[in-house]
Amino acid sequence: MRHERYEPNRMLKKGIKAWGPMVVELWEARELASRLFMRNLAARYKQAFLGFLWAVIVPFVAIGTFIFLNRMGIVNIGKTDVPYPLFALLGLSAYQLFSTGITASCGALVEAGDMIAKVNFPREVLVIAAIAQAVFELLIKMALIAAVCIYYQYLPPVMALMAVAALLPLLVLTMGLGLILSLANAVVRDTAQAVGILMTFLMFLTPVLYPAVGPRAFWLRVNPLTALIEGPRDLFIYGSLRHPTAFWVVSSAALLILLCAWRVFHLVETKVPERL
Amino acid sequence: MPDFAIRVSSAGKKFSKSLKDMMFYGAKDIVLGSFALGDESSLLRRGEFWAVDDVSFELKRGESVGIIGPNGSGKTTLLRMLNGIFMPDKGTIEVNGKVGGLIHVGAGFHPMLSGRENIYVNGAILGMSRKEIDRKFSSIVDFADIGDFLDSPVKQYSSGMYVRLGFSVAVHSDPDILLVDEVLAVGDRDFSLKCYQKMKEIRERGTSIVLVSHNEYVIRERTEKCLYLEGGKPKAFGPSDEMISLYIKDGLLKKAANRPSAPYEGKAQKPRRAEILSVRFLSSDGTEVRGLSSGEDFRAEIRFRATEAVVEPFFSVNFYTDRGLVYAANSAYEKVAFDTIAPGDGKLTLHLPRLDIPTETYYVSVIIGEGRECYALDAQHFAYTFIVERATNARGLLKLPTAWKME
Numbered sequence: 161m162r163h164e165r166y167e168p169n170r171m172l173k174k175g176i177k178a179w180g181p182m183v184v185e186l187w188e189a190r191e192l193a194s195r196l197f198m199r200n201l202a203a204r205y206k207q208a209f210l211g212f213l214w215a216v217i218v219p220f221v222a223i224g225t226f227i228f229l230n231r232m233g234i235v236n237i238g239k240t241d242v243p244y245p246l247f248a249l250l251g252l253s254a255y256q257l258f259s260t261g262i263t264a265s266c267g268a269l270v271e272a273g274d275m276i277a278k279v280n281f282p283r284e285v286l287v288i289a290a291i292a293q294a295v296f297e298l299l300i301k302m303a304l305i306a307a308v309c310i311y312y313q314y315l316p317p318v319m320a321l322m323a324v325a326a327l328l329p330l331l332v333l334t335m336g337l338g339l340i341l342s343l344a345n346a347v348v349r350d351t352a353q354a355v356g357i358l359m360t361f362l363m364f365l366t367p368v369l370y371p372a373v374g375p376r377a378f379w380l381r382v383n384p385l386t387a388l389i390e391g392p393r394d395l396f397i398y399g400s401l402r403h404p405t406a407f408w409v410v411s412s413a414a415l416l417i418l419l420c421a422w423r424v425f426h427l428v429e430t431k432v433p434e435r436l
Numbered sequence: 437m438p439d440f441a442i443r444v445s446s447a448g449k450k451f452s453k454s455l456k457d458m459m460f461y462g463a464k465d466i467v468l469g470s471f472a473l474g475d476e477s478s479l480l481r482r483g484e485f486w487a488v489d490d491v492s493f494e495l496k497r498g499e500s501v502g503i504i505g506p507n508g509s510g511k512t513t514l515l516r517m518l519n520g521i522f523m524p525d526k527g528t529i530e531v532n533g534k535v536g537g538l539i540h541v542g543a544g545f546h547p548m549l550s551g552r553e554n555i556y557v558n559g560a561i562l563g564m565s566r567k568e569i570d571r572k573f574s575s576i577v578d579f580a581d582i583g584d585f586l587d588s589p590v591k592q593y594s595s596g597m598y599v600r601l602g603f604s605v606a607v608h609s610d611p612d613i614l615l616v617d618e619v620l621a622v623g624d625r626d627f628s629l630k631c632y633q634k635m636k637e638i639r640e641r642g643t644s645i646v647l648v649s650h651n652e653y654v655i656r657e658r659t660e661k662c663l664y665l666e667g668g669k670p671k672a673f674g675p676s677d678e679m680i681s682l683y684i685k686d687g688l689l690k691k692a693a694n695r696p697s698a699p700y701e702g703k704a705q706k707p708r709r710a711e712i713l714s715v716r717f718l719s720s721d722g723t724e725v726r727g728l729s730s731g732e733d734f735r736a737e738i739r740f741r742a743t744e745a746v747v748e749p750f751f752s753v754n755f756y757t758d759r760g761l762v763y764a765a766n767s768a769y770e771k772v773a774f775d776t777i778a779p780g781d782g783k784l785t786l787h788l789p790r791l792d793i794p795t796e797t798y799y800v801s802v803i804i805g806e807g808r809e810c811y812a813l814d815a816q817h818f819a820y821t822f823i824v825e826r827a828t829n830a831r832g833l834l835k836l837p838t839a840w841k842m843e
Binding site for chain 2 (some may be wrong): 161162163164165166167168169170172191192195196199201203206207229272274275276278279281341343344346347348424427428430431432433434435
């Protein structure tokens, strides 16, 4: 029989022993997470004509705009080693995994506010379900990438398959930041607004739609996101990481962020229900 | 294995009054909590108050406990603390067994999804596995009794259907401890009855129940013990019948304290031709009482003053509950012909040899009037309160004289 003891700061008092129950809770919640993800997915596309197509319409518009701005001479994309639409699509798919995931998880707790205040269940499943949405959209974009490759008759190297694995650190970072931001937004609603703006501008400050070449490369590499976006794309195009050190350093940091965020989430999630 | 289902020891929960404070303290708590830099949970900061304060009680396995108290006394907050939604800011709460909450039925229902899909979502939220839901699916659907609507989006449901489906999933999650918060007030009569039947069935399986309700019948029928909260603090804990009586008495005392001594004083009115001076309720031995048991001898003594003669006078003593008029003793309806009242003071006694009205708290109106058209000269509406308590050796709300005959 289950025995629970509720007291102030109980997760803090457990110290290092808290990790066991955290892992168990996550494991037990896997079914709920997938159920919530399916619910969000089904509900999202239920009253819409284009449904899943929206996941590919956004990249089309963004890439089209950039091609236009480049032709007009307003921006200077620079030379890419694969056809530009493919290059941009690879970057955008990775970036949108991050931005969609962050935006969705930011609102995850607030949108489920009523449920959180009235039912006891592991709260992190809401964030996981939100990020699963971003992963799902990525899968749709992968089909688009395949279509674009066929159109340009471009054969990626064998190592391109590793690009999927190379997206994991980005996913880890998304999850870590998502957990923290979901809490922050539950208490202070400015978070979602700020994140929304940040995600738009961060895209332009990261080599998503343009390559990091020439003098601008130095400054772009200050942005840790650059390594995680370029890594998978380099694998897809060149079959190898062109900046492995940066990739592994940022990946390790992302893992650390996730672990800290997960722990913090458990420490303070109990302070959240009354503030939703 | 511990023999208690729930043990609450001096538990408390605080809230902020304003949203701004809440945001500020929330951000502060999160930062402090993240870095484990001290703890302000047991401190009362400016703008905060204890919504639940220093509550202790124990619920044995298989027992049922009710929580009563006026609005805002912390009943629902306490229930949520038992459910582990709100962590106590002080004290501890220990829970043995799987807790199922009927605090908010239909949690996680998505309006766009069908009832069928939502059963799975809701069930998962309540901790049921897919297999478990598959197994109980038909039973859930039968109990909810929503007919052809199972495959319609729940946004097309009536609010009653919504609650029925939610309740049905919740009771099928087989909790060891069931927390119920006034949800049964929704839904039609048949369904309410079904819910209470189901709760009884669950009880018999050994499930402990914690019930928050304003319905004194439900509390009396479904719980043995009761926690009486007031302003977040536990006022008393004991047998439900006693707690209900205490709660009602407290309410009456408060009402009495607020009631102006003469209801119509202060209004600029021409002197009444007749007015009621006082009303006293008496038991069979003539002592003044605030309440009696159902079936006991009852007297109401009305003192009045007439400034002019009242021709064809009538009197009425009406017993109301919050649901309306239950019983009216009315001399005009009963065709009692009184003599004309001469100017001066007088006294009238209404005698009911058996007060056969249900166990309940009544608001009593007393009226003096005249004429065949029943013109009221002084009507003191809901000015008095009277409690009818459960008679000893009585089941149900009434005690009626009976004659049993074996043939």
